[in-house]
Amino acid sequence: EADIYQTPRYLVIGTGKKITLECSQTMGHDKMYWYQQDPGMELHLIHYSYGVNSTEKGDLSSESTVSRIRTEHFPLTLESARPSHTSQYLCASSADRVINTEAFFGQGTRLTVV
């Protein structure tokens, strides 16, 4: 079983609020990812990190920001939530080696902005 955790699992919040979605992994993985996924739709990569203090934007433009101060922790922040941010957010991590490089996913955070 993958050791990657996301909190909260569900969040309903009002427009304009600041939110932080937490993601932690205990596998020592260098690479971490944030994906956004609407129901029935494909995964969209919004942020990627390949190590401490390294982050880059993903394929889908997002108003969220991320930080990677510790290897195990990769939080995502929305400064001012809007209804258009309503979606499922999935965090994942993978190792930087030759084999066993599959990505492991957390259980996701389902965000609803009202």
Added chain:
Amino acid sequence: QKEVEQNSGPLSVPEGAIASLNCTYSDRGSQSFFWYRQYSGKSPELIMSIYSNGDKEDGRFTAQLNKASQYVSLLIRDSQPSDSATYLCAVNFGGYQKVTFGIGTKLQVIP
């Protein structure tokens, strides 16, 4: 831009049949290849990984890799209604590159 391509489906097969899912990738130097299954509302879960040319079998699942053709496939034998899900192909291009996912193929197994 390194790409992973899949047909979005849906692919419908009768119960007990073989389901064949296909994926192509753009970078000939790719090192690792994965198949994930994602049920509606759930996170993707790894079902197969393959690193070298040929076939790899695990129960009812067989992954096939052809690096020369840049092609990876997943066969599901004796398909069951519980196999109905979206199947995601993923490729690790190596080094600092991220694991990249295809859009996924939706599989429907008809009882």
